[in-house]
Amino acid sequence: MRIVRPCLGGILIVLKKKIVIVGGGAGGLELATRLGNKLGRKRKATITLVDCTHTHLWKPLLHEVAAGSLDDDVDALSYLAHAHDHHFSFQWGRLTNINRERQTLQLAQICDEHGVELVPSRELTYDILVIALGSTSNDFGTPGVKEHCVFLDDLHQARYFHSEMLNLFLKHSVCPRKKKGVNIAITGGGATGVELSAELFNAVKQLHNYGFDNADHGVLNVTLVEAGERILPLLPLRISAAAHLELSKLGVRVLTNTMVTGVTSSGLKTQRGEFIDADLIVWVAGIKVPDFMKGIGGLETNRLNQLLVKPTLQSTRDPHIFAVGDCASCQKEGGGFVPPRAQSAHQMAAHCFSNILSLISGKVLKPYVYKDHGALVSLSRFTTFGSLMGNLMRGSMMVEGRIARVFYILLYRLHQVALHGYLKTSLIMLVGGINRLLRPRLKMH
Ligand SMILES: Cc1cc2nc3c(=O)[nH]c(=O)nc-3n(C[C@H](O)[C@H](O)[C@H](O)COP(=O)(O)OP(=O)(O)OC[C@H]3O[C@@H](n4cnc5c(N)ncnc54)[C@H](O)[C@@H]3O)c2cc1C
Structure with missing residues (x-):
């Protein structure tokens, strides 16, 4: 060597x-x-x-x-x-x-x-x-995206979104905007867009619990915009349909077959000529x-x-x-x-x-073979969906609820095990469990 x-x-x-x-x-x-x-x-x-x-x-x-x-x-x-x-x-x-x-x-x-x-x-x-x-996210050269959208490519951008979101709810809590609420538009109906939509409804509930008086479920308007004919295009059709239904039940306005042609400081322009009002716009469509x-x-x-x-x-x-x-x-x-x-x-x-x-060491290098173990999407505390693939199953098997949640978390645990080994990962999980009891459910600063 x-x-x-x-x-x-x-x-x-x-x-x-x-x-x-x-x-x-x-x-x-x-x-x-x-x-x-x-x-x-x-x-x-x-x-x-x-x-x-x-x-x-x-x-x-x-x-x-x-x-x-x-x-x-x-x-x-x-x-x-x-x-x-x-x-x-x-x-x-x-x-x-x-x-x-x-x-x-x-x-x-x-x-x-x-x-x-x-x-x-x-x-x-x-x-x-x-x-x-x-x-990073791909803006496909769409005018106004760089200037007016928040990306979620790194920690800095995620923190920025979080502080903008808190500011919006703070403003609305003190000076409620009648009939307008807080409007958040998410462009990109892949896993990130879908998961963020659901997380926002979890956040608004916690904000209400922590004393943001006018922040309740009805105040948050989330529009999820997808250019393709369905959200979660890389997942099986039945998962995409189930996620669409769950998001609609939560109150998310899901727009498919909707191409965004431009973004301004106050919203999105679509190919059909619609203008979607938004106080905060997230761009999570495609990668490059x-x-x-x-x-x-x-x-x-x-x-x-x-x-x-x-x-x-x-x-x-x-x-x-x-x-x-x-x-x-x-x-x-x-x-x-x-x-x-x-x-x-x-x-x-x-x-x-x-x-x-x-x-x-001068040995022959082996080819990498991708093993698809399926894909899972978490709709925050509401539910988790996905399909699992493996040696025991022919094709894919749809999972939902708690079982799906376990597999969803498992992917992160595998990453932690690769970094820390089993013992330290177990301790991290233990501390995480304790923190869930001791720490606020929503970061407020
Ligand atoms: C919000 C979000 C949710 C996602 N959810 C899922 C999911 O549920 N399931 C799933 O399978 N995948 C998901 N993905 C995709 C998944 O995160 C990526 O496929 C995965 O992280 C890619 O790993 P990577 O090592 O290639 O790059 P990354 O994990 O992105 O790491 C790249 C690293 O390179 C560093 N870097 C970048 N540029 C430079 C530079 N010029 N010089 C030095 N360092 C640099 C960055 O700081 C970063 O640390 C999600 C992605 C996002 C953004």
């Missing part, structure tokens, strides 16, 4: 492999942890994780942060502390470019909140590089990888700027560069592409780990 190079005087220098992972999300952090535990601990390689933020929060929880049902101050994980415990190092920085000839990557300068430079732009060298920097990734370092990318990878997860043009998670375009066996999901990132991280070990 080491490179042995001759040098002056015939003395041999043993160089440890430098493995750099960019992006400490669902896939990248699991990979860094595994590599740290396996290679970093025995000093067989140096593992460096680079992320543009200080803390990790599993992305599928962001809509709960936005609605206030999850307190990220409690749940977010410090990269530096985690790196220390798992024998890798962490560098705070934002990737801007890759130089494949020199095997370096470029990180942007770091500035403080006033724009004053703290750390100049810098380079890191690598022997093996893994790109795991996820994806940030534009700087287009053709980065001469690597092959697709129209969503995802890196094209071979079944081994190595980039098509460079065997020393891997990509995992949302930023990788990986073909599935039998056609189609691996979907941008947390379970894909989790599986790819485990597979990339094995392939990196094979690469540095």
Whole structure:
């Protein structure tokens, strides 16, 4: 696992492999942890994780942060502390470019909140590089989206939505707007849009309990807008129909076959000529990888700027560069592409780990085969739906209610186990249970 190079005087220098992972999300952090535990601990390689933020929060929880049902101050994980415990190092920085000839990557300068430079732009060298920097929402070039919509791509944006939501309810609570209420529009009827719609109704109930006098169920108007013919287009039809029905019962106005053509400060314009009034607009329609990734370092990318990878997860043009998670375009066996999901990132991280070990010990790398275990959607405390797939079932099986909730939570627990092991995850669950008794049900600040 080491490179042995001759040098002056015939003395041999043993160089440890430098493995750099960019992006400490669902896939990248699991990979860094595994590599740290396996290679970093025995000093067989140096593992460096680079992320543009200080803390990790599993992305599928962001809509709960936005609605206030999850307190990220409690749940977010410090990269530096985690790196220390798992024998890798962490560098705070934002990737801007890759130089494949020199095997370096470029990180942007770091500035403080006033724009004053703290750390100049810098380079890191690598022997093996893994790109795991996820994806962001795709505005499809729709006018007004960047200026007037809130995205839910990171913790900062989720917190921003949360504080805007609290401000709206505060205003309405003190000076109620007769017949108008609080209008929130969500563009994108995928899992995030559906789950956020339901979370908002949970939030309004808690706000009422905590003394926001005029905040009750009837005051919140949520419009969920989907361009396709049904919400949850990637899930089986019956789940999408059941979710549509549940959301309508909650009071969500679900608009399908509705293309948003523009956004203003006061709402959405649709292709049919309708204007949807909104005090707060969330854009969660589709994904893409940030534009700087287009053709980065001469690597092959697709129209969503995802890196094209071979079944081994190595980039098509460079065997020393891997990509995992949302930023990788990986073909599935039998056609189609691996979907941008947390379970894909989790599986790819485990597979990339094995392939990196094979690469540095000169063994043959194995192809990654995506295993679809189904998909679950949580409508907050109201219900959970989904389909499960596995060896015991032929095709998919629809699950609902408590059983579905257990499987929904299981995906997050698997992520935690990959990061912390079984013992620490059990303790985290215990503390979580105690916190549910001790802490407010809604974050109010
Ligand atoms: C609100 C929401 C809800 C979701 N719900 C579900 C769900 O229920 N089930 C499901 O399967 N999937 C869900 N997803 C999708 C899932 O979160 C992603 O598929 C998964 O997180 C992808 O993992 P990743 O490791 O590729 O990227 P991410 O988890 O997004 O991590 C990327 C990391 O890269 C860092 N980064 C980004 N750019 C740079 C840069 N230039 N330099 C350095 N670091 C960088 C980021 O800070 C981040 O830490 C949801 C997504 C969202 C936004």
